[in-house]
Amino acid sequence: MALVSIGSAYYHWVPGDARLVWDRLPMTIGFMGAYVALLAEYVDARLERLLLLPAALLGLASVVYWDLFGDLRLYFAVQAMSLGSLLAIIGLFTSRHGGRPWIVAACAAYAMAILCEQLDHQVFGLTGGTVSGHTIKHVFAALAPLAVFLMLRRRLLPAGDPA
Numbered sequence: 001m002a003l004v005s006i007g008s009a010y011y012h013w014v015p016g017d018a019r020l021v022w023d024r025l026p027m028t029i030g031f032m033g034a035y036v037a038l039l040a041e042y043v044d045a046r047l048e049r050l051l052l053l054p055a056a057l058l059g060l061a062s063v064v065y066w067d068l069f070g071d072l073r074l075y076f077a078v079q080a081m082s083l084g085s086l087l088a089i090i091g092l093f094t095s096r097h098g099g100r101p102w103i104v105a106a107c108a109a110y111a112m113a114i115l116c117e118q119l120d121h122q123v124f125g126l127t128g129g130t131v132s133g134h135t136i137k138h139v140f141a142a143l144a145p146l147a148v149f150l151m152l153r154r155r156l157l158p159a160g161d162p163a
Contacts, residue, residue: 004030005040008138009064021067027141028059028078031110034148035082039104079114083107102151109143124157 003026011023032055040048050139090103116123116133123133 001030014021015132024066024075025060025063028063029056030058031079032059034145035086038086039089041095041097042089083110097155099151101153102147102154106147106151107142107148109140113137113140113144128135 007022007024007026011019013019033052034057036048036051040046040052041046058078062078066072068076086103087107090100090107114137118133120133120137123131123136131138
């Protein structure tokens with residue numbers, strides 16, 4: 001998350017395609033790491049060691065490919081495949097730790113972030129030029145890791161602790 005905030009701040013300081021790479025790169029690598037962690041939790045713990053590096057490299061490759069060729073299809077395919085298969089995995093498998101509602105909330109927040117980004121101009125028009133879809137995207141994007149944090153925090157609290 002620290003790298004995501006640094007990359008996003010770097011991009012938003014002086015927005016442009018050259019800086020957008022540094023915005024998307026940490027988000028993609030972080031997202032792929034979270035995806036593999038959930039695969040390991042819901043399917044098989046051995047998947048973490050097996051898939052973490054290839055998944056991070058695939059995320060990296062999707063950003064590099066976009067930067068080199070101006071083609072976002074691989075970048076969007078990696079995100080769509082990860083999000084779609086993750087929803088199937090949490091529907092078909094059970095974590096020994098529980099927390100499914102938190103993961104569903106994180107996926108929903110991430111999906112809303114993508115939707116707000118895609119509807120950037122429409123949201124800007126609907127709000128009378130007050131706020132853009134891109135701005136709201138950042139709020140939803142922040143809610144996804146917050147949900148994961150709250151899920152993990154709950155695991156660490158002693159039983160019966162209301163916090």
